[in-house]
Amino acid sequence: MDNRRHPFPNGEVKMLFVPLSHRWFTRSLIFAICSTLTSWSTLASAQEAPAPAVIALRIDLQSLLNNSIIKPLQADVEQNLDPTQAELLAKAKRLSSVSAQIAAPEELSEAAISYTDFMITLNFTSAEAAEEEYKSLAGFQDGSIDGKTYKQTGGEFGMPLVLARVREKSIDIGSKNYITSGKTNFATPGLVAAYRALPKSAIRVAADLESVKPLVGQAVDMLQATADPFTKELIRPLRDLKTVRVHLDMNSDDMMGITAETFTADQAAGIKAKLDNLIGLGRNMLKDAPDDAMKVLAETMLTITKTDLNETRAGLQISKPAGFDKQFQQIVTDAQKAAREAAQRMQRANSMKELGLALHNYTDVFGDFPFEPSERRAIHEKLSWRVAVLPFIEQNALLERFDTKSAWDSAQNKPLAKQVPELFTFPNGSGVSWIRPETPPRHFRDIIDGTAFTACFLENPNADKQPWSKPAPLTVAEAVKLVQSLPDGKSLLCVSYDGAVHTLSNRADVATLKRFFTPNDGEALDYEKLRP
Numbered sequence: 001m002d003n004r005r006h007p008f009p010n011g012e013v014k015m016l017f018v019p020l021s022h023r024w025f026t027r028s029l030i031f032a033i034c035s036t037l038t039s040w041s042t043l044a045s046a047q048e049a050p051a052p053a054v055i056a057l058r059i060d061l062q063s064l065l066n067n068s069i070i071k072p073l074q075a076d077v078e079q080n081l082d083p084t085q086a087e088l089l090a091k092a093k094r095l096s097s098v099s100a101q102i103a104a105p106e107e108l109s110e111a112a113i114s115y116t117d118f119m120i121t122l123n124f125t126s127a128e129a130a131e132e133e134y135k136s137l138a139g140f141q142d143g144s145i146d147g148k149t150y151k152q153t154g155g156e157f158g159m160p161l162v163l164a165r166v167r168e169k170s171i172d173i174g175s176k177n178y179i180t181s182g183k184t185n186f187a188t189p190g191l192v193a194a195y196r197a198l199p200k201s202a203i204r205v206a207a208d209l210e211s212v213k214p215l216v217g218q219a220v221d222m223l224q225a226t227a228d229p230f231t232k233e234l235i236r237p238l239r240d241l242k243t244v245r246v247h248l249d250m251n252s253d254d255m256m257g258i259t260a261e262t263f264t265a266d267q268a269a270g271i272k273a274k275l276d277n278l279i280g281l282g283r284n285m286l287k288d289a290p291d292d293a294m295k296v297l298a299e300t301m302l303t304i305t306k307t308d309l310n311e312t313r314a315g316l317q318i319s320k321p322a323g324f325d326k327q328f329q330q331i332v333t334d335a336q337k338a339a340r341e342a343a344q345r346m347q348r349a350n351s352m353k354e355l356g357l358a359l360h361n362y363t364d365v366f367g368d369f370p371f372e373p374s375e376r377r378a379i380h381e382k383l384s385w386r387v388a389v390l391p392f393i394e395q396n397a398l399l400e401r402f403d404t405k406s407a408w409d410s411a412q413n414k415p416l417a418k419q420v421p422e423l424f425t426f427p428n429g430s431g432v433s434w435i436r437p438e439t440p441p442r443h444f445r446d447i448i449d450g451t452a453f454t455a456c457f458l459e460n461p462n463a464d465k466q467p468w469s470k471p472a473p474l475t476v477a478e479a480v481k482l483v484q485s486l487p488d489g490k491s492l493l494c495v496s497y498d499g500a501v502h503t504l505s506n507r508a509d510v511a512t513l514k515r516f517f518t519p520n521d522g523e524a525l526d527y528e529k530l531r532p
Helices: 022-035 061-065 070-079 083-092 110-114 127-135 176-180 189-196 210-226 229-240 265-286 293-304 324-366 414-418 476-484 510-516
Strands: 053-060 095-103 118-124 141-145 148-154 161-167 170-175 203-208 241-248 254-262 305-310 313-319 431-436 455-460 492-496 501-504
Touching: 053 061, 053 189, 061 095, 118 127, 118 176, 127 161, 127 170, 148 176, 161 176, 170 176, 189 203, 189 210, 189 241, 203 210, 210 229, 210 241, 229 241, 229 265, 254 265, 265 293, 265 305, 265 313, 293 305, 293 313, 293 324, 324 431, 324 455, 324 492, 324 501, 431 476, 455 476, 476 510
Parallel strands: none
Antiparallel strands: 053 095, 053 203, 095 118, 118 170, 141 148, 148 161, 161 170, 203 241, 241 254, 254 313, 305 313, 431 455, 455 492, 492 501
8 A cells, every 4th residue: 555645654643642551541442432432433334335534633642742841740640650550551651643534424413423434543562562452452352254353342232333453563443344444544635635734743633524515514504503693603614614634733833733725715714814803802801811820821822823814725823932831831730739739628528528427426326516525425524526426437446445534645545646537637737626615515406506507617727736636626716716817819628517518718707707606696697708
């Protein structure tokens, strides 16, 4: 075969790397294609001859992995992997590339889309890796068609048939028509020309829409039927498109480009005008956006985004701005930090919910709260409520090691202060304290203001300064001061007696905080004045 006419010579297509197992990634990709993405996939066409491909894509994995932005981030991710994840990542790196060729359905119906011809090619770093992955394809069974052996799945219960074959260092997965044809290139002449016009970027996508003009018109009609006026105007020019090309490469000064080829010069001019309007709209929207690294980079990108017009072609080009790598890394770093903080906050909130539930379970058994000495409490007055609720947070074994008739710092109990249950301490160093009003409630019936309007537990950044087994509640004044002294942008979690979790910041109204921390002041509580 003449590779000069093949948009995807063997080993040429690379895929964007995600730090997951290669084998897991491969199986997941194939499974997704076969079972959930039939609208873009597949598979067992009812046609006797393969339908021509009108969409082609290529993603260069190695180029992306070696990018000056992604490489440091990848190292940061790898440092936080456990041994199992690290092993999976090592396997993932055996995948070197991915490409796809997709035909168009005969019509926009579920059945037609499901049986659309397509082929995805996964390239590996070695023939051994490809063979090993081929043998372990998830959901595929050995089979044969016309005397040739393939892996296959589907083909019954109305499911399209998906076939797979191994070739040297690659695996092809796709429709019966494509896989059994023995060919590797199904692109229309228009698609070949559009693809060849793309620069050698890490990510390339080309589409030949002229070959499926009636289908494009049908899609536009369907979209416009429910679209708002603004969206309708954006969708309408899709009828004018002959081909579309997109490239992206963060290693290149020519970082991103979109080229739309139309049938007439007037159509191209119309598309350029819409692109210019969208750029202007983006600049206006950024005026009201928060001032952060993302806004700075977006403004920079829009400033250097240019449109051009060349006869029947309209294009949009984004050059790589100075300092882009540093700005992008800062954005990703901020996003990672925000994600970690969100995960920690969820963990803290779950712990607080569990403590609220433990309180209710304790009260169901003993009839009163575990905070103050009582005959039913059966715990020494100098042992914290945390010790009392241990059986209700699956820590009964730890409770049995305590001498419950002596103080926290007795010879037997003091060493146990170093064994802090996870539920009482958070990754950010905070702990949980009970808020003790002047007249502490002993039962739910003592909370006159209502359990939903009275705070019980408060996240306490200073809780680690006291042994967890020692009684050290917060007074109302101390709790208010703790919230009010928070830095801007920070917050503390709080559990009310009904078990609900609330978020408090230094923006909370002081008088409202006091009412929230007091069970029987008799005044209405305005939650809005507690919001961050």
